[in-house]
Amino acid sequence: MVITLIVVVLLLVGLLFFTGGTVGLLRFPDFYSRLHPAGKLDGIGVLLVILGLSLYQLFPLTVASAVTGLKLMLIVVFVFLASPTATHAITDAGLRAGMEPWKKGDPWR
């Protein structure tokens, strides 16, 4: 019962972060600042949601459920490796292509 409550809270907070990321992706002024919510908030959202899911299936605790939880947490590890790298690569490509960052007072793009 307590576990289910924790899982629900984790999932809800994770979804809140995902929502924030989506809103930021839609509302931020330019290319570089849009990558900020896309990378960061999705990262923490994935962490919380998958933590909740692996906690949910961990009980009753057996070897199989523990291994499944470990597999789920591996997803987080790889997202944490890949997501910042992808964001970095996109920013790098944008800078090399000569895209100017947005400054205060510029029109929205």
Place this chain on the structure above:
Amino acid sequence: MKILGLVIVALVGSVLIYATVDFPPFADPESPASLHVSPRYIEKSLDETAVPNVVTAVLADYRSFDTMFETTVIFAAGVACFLLLRIPRRRPPGPRHFRHRLTGLTFRVKDGENGKEIFLPLREFEPVDSVWTPHDFIIEKVCRYMIPFIQLFGLYVIAHGHHSPGGGFQGGVILGAAIILLSVSHNLRTALKRMREKTGALCSALGVFIFAGTGALCLALGYNYLDYRALAALLPGGPIMARSHGMLLVEIGVGVAVMGTMVWIFKNLASLGRYDEGL
């Protein structure tokens, strides 16, 4: 000629559209497929093939001819890209670029007299692309560490297709994407060092060969083409397990073919058919 082609296309198209009128309505529970075929697969496939995943059982056993020719289509797509794009000339005319490994200085080397190629010693210089951007350390390192895991996951998806979603096509795509990631994060030359053009083409053909060879093996053992029960003579576990093992063999073939074709097509596209430089 163009008008004739258009007329033929329009005629065949209208005949096909006319034929669709006779189809049973979409998602009709009374249609023959829902009445006879699907319930049989759902009820009997586990007893007959020892494979829990019904989709894999249908794809690789009951309808394996279909899947075999799908693999052939993938192979044909690779060959078509090769024939359309590949330029046999070794390198484009014009100066080439070399980078000194230690200092990172880039040299532009023109051809010598009579158009002879001048090569700098490869121990100290490495050839670089003419539109060369310095490698990004973070991207390069992270991709280098991720690629083995991606490949491992691809193998898992191929081998675990009996029990979970997955199979040869998906696993092959993941394996191919790992090589493409190497090419994107480093450059085409690095990816070619790992997997030559010939290797990609051979993998593409080898996969189809494994699939068709499994079928021919069943034929040689006295059963129908692609009837995996014949493999019980070679593999342990009886005729039902032999069907499961036969599916695994076939899925491996599909995976190899898809991986080879993906890498082959990508390299042809990325280097504009020249295989000297690209992404």
